[in-house]
Amino acid sequence: MFAKFSAEMAARLEEIVGKGNVIQGEDIGMDFCHDELPYGEAHMPEAVVEAHSTDEVSHIMELCSRYELPVTVRGAGTGKVGGSVPVQGGLVLSLKGINQLVSFDEDAQIITVQPGMLLQDVKAEAEKHGLCYPPDPGEKTATVGGNVSTNAGGPCALKYGSTKDYVADAVLVFADGTVAKLSDKEEYASVIGSEGTLAVITQLSLRLVKKPEKEVILLFPFMDTETCLNAAAKIRESGFEPAVMEYLDTDLVEFSGNVTGNPVFPIEMDGERVGATLMVGLEGESDDELDEKMESIAELAEELECLDILVVDTPTLKRDTWDAHDAFHTSMEAGAKCSHELNVTLPQENIAQLVEYAKERGESAGIKVMCYAHVGSGGLHIHTVYDGAKEDFLPIMDAFAADVYSRCTQLSGSIVGEYGVGYSKTGYYRQAIGENAYGELSARKTAFDPKHILNPGKVVI
Numbered sequence: 021m022f023a024k025f026s027a028e029m030a031a032r033l034e035e036i037v038g039k040g041n042v043i044q045g046e047d048i049g050m051d052f053c054h055d056e057l058p059y060g061e062a063h064m065p066e067a068v069v070e071a072h073s074t075d076e077v078s079h080i081m082e083l084c085s086r087y088e089l090p091v092t093v094r095g096a097g098t099g100k101v102g103g104s105v106p107v108q109g110g111l112v113l114s115l116k117g118i119n120q121l122v123s124f125d126e127d128a129q130i131i132t133v134q135p136g137m138l139l140q141d142v143k144a145e146a147e148k149h150g151l152c153y154p155p156d157p158g159e160k161t162a163t164v165g166g167n168v169s170t171n172a173g174g175p176c177a178l179k180y181g182s183t184k185d186y187v188a189d190a191v192l193v194f195a196d197g198t199v200a201k202l203s204d205k206e207e208y209a210s211v212i213g214s215e216g217t218l219a220v221i222t223q224l225s226l227r228l229v230k231k232p233e234k235e236v237i238l239l240f241p242f243m244d245t246e247t248c249l250n251a252a253a254k255i256r257e258s259g260f261e262p263a264v265m266e267y268l269d270t271d272l273v274e275f276s277g278n279v280t281g282n283p284v285f286p287i288e289m290d291g292e293r294v295g296a297t298l299m300v301g302l303e304g305e306s307d308d309e310l311d312e313k314m315e316s317i318a319e320l321a322e323e324l325e326c327l328d329i330l331v332v333d334t335p336t337l338k339r340d341t342w343d344a345h346d347a348f349h350t351s352m353e354a355g356a357k358c359s360h361e362l363n364v365t366l367p368q369e370n371i372a373q374l375v376e377y378a379k380e381r382g383e384s385a386g387i388k389v390m391c392y393a394h395v396g397s398g399g400l401h402i403h404t405v406y407d408g409a410k411e412d413f414l415p416i417m418d419a420f421a422a423d424v425y426s427r428c429t430q431l432s433g434s435i436v437g438e439y440g441v442g443y444s445k446t447g448y449y450r451q452a453i454g455e456n457a458y459g460e461l462s463a464r465k466t467a468f469d470p471k472h473i474l475n476p477g478k479v480v481i
């Protein structure tokens with residue numbers, strides 16, 4: 021049983037962070053009750069504390085540990101599994117204001133930042149120096165602390181890996197207020213992707229890479245999903261190393277294009293409906309190198325069984341294409357009365373099977389299912405829309421999720437996906453990984469946080 025927030029705790033916290041940085045009662049904004057999980061439960065924290073340094077976070081944690089008050093860390097709150105929602109009350113520790121650039125080492129290609137810095141600002145900072153921070157989970161207003169805590173993925177993960185591959189070091193504050201560096205002990209690596217349940221990240225040193233000189237996008241339309249995903253495998257087997265390879269279901273691009281009025285992706289070719297499109301991003305150091313890559317890939321066209329190859333090479337077309345891609349999530353929400361999304365990862369060779377299963381299962385339940393996937397890294401986004409009442413949609417969605425997660429596990433996938441477990445997947449997650457693995461995770465949680473005050477109710481309960 022956790023402690024309840026008290027006037028005494030408020031006074032102690034104000035001594036640490038200053039009066040204006042402890043927000044209580046009606047002054048707490050509704051945003052702190054939820055994240056971007058559709059139809060998520062609203063949980064009001066007892067207080068919100070805005071911290072601005074490692075030292076402050078350390079003192080806050082030491083205090084909360086002493087009082088046994090739960091602490092839920094929050095970045096920008098763009099998570100989609102309820103990770104930053106204070107399901108057990110207590111404090112929300114907001115790190116959005118701890119967002120400064122600490123240092124930039126151009127020779128070592130390392131940027132050191134505070135965790136509340138937004139992904140878009142880290143990217144912009146890198147670009148000022150002709151460098152690039154590749155992880156890109158689509159939502160650029162997320163904080164890098166949130167990205168690291170969920171090990172965010174995205175379209176570029178195929179060539180560049182996920183967020184964890186870019187963490188050179190970090191400053192961690194543990195549940196009892198102790199401060200350490202990620203590099204101090206091997207076992208601290210598990211803090212990455214632990215969704216704020218093992219430690220608070222208060223500083224990050226991130227690896228940067230050289231920005232590619234040239235890039236082009238190729239769109240390959242196909243008759244169906246299976247041919248599209250087989251072609252993706254062939255492209256990789258043939259030695260190409262695309263930076264991006266996105267499987268796009270035509271139902272999804274059509275729905276989204278109708279909402280945004282930006283119908284970039286092919287829907288029909290020669291009077292026939294396209295089943296799916298593969299969006300391939302190629303990079304090179306010169307125009308000649310890119311031309312060579314495009315020619316070699318075009319030679320594969322017959323073997324790939326694509327209907328055409330569309331070249332997206334001007335800055336405007338490239339921007340339009342990425343804008344259309346990045347609008348999938350919001351256009352689902354805008355274009356239907358009810359919408360939801362399941363996010364999983366699975367081996368490339370099994371994506372088509374799960375897409376087919378989800379579409380059939382959705383059809384029999386009366387919901388429309390539309391998908392896209394980061395091929396290679398295996399991140400599959402399964403969007404659902406429904407034009408009836410929310411009260412009818414939610415039970416359908418629950419049953420649909422249970423079946424899709426179970427099928428995903430059978431297909432050697434992970435239901436953690438790119439978004440994490442949060443509170444919304446805890447039951448499914450326990451079932452998917454089995455009691456032994458669950459027990460190990462629980463033991464690790466206890467080793468890091470004996471009183472279970474850090475983000476309780478998430479990942480393992």
Ligand SMILES: Cc1cc2nc3c(=O)[nH]c(=O)nc-3n(C[C@H](O)[C@H](O)[C@H](O)COP(=O)(O)OP(=O)(O)OC[C@H]3O[C@@H](n4cnc5c(N)ncnc54)[C@H](O)[C@@H]3O)c2cc1C
Nearest residue numbers: 095096097098099103157162163165166167173216221438
């Ligand atoms: C439209 C849209 C598209 C998205 N697409 C993708 C996608 O393609 N891939 C993907 O991976 N995600 C995606 N997301 C999800 C989301 O953007 C990511 O999970 C992001 O990394 C969360 O960052 P945040 O700052 O919003 O974190 P929050 O939502 O605030 O927190 C997320 C989790 O991290 C913990 N946390 C945050 N900061 C810290 C810290 N400093 N120390 C310890 N724990 C911390 C929180 O407690 C919580 O458990 C998408 C979201 C939206 C809205």
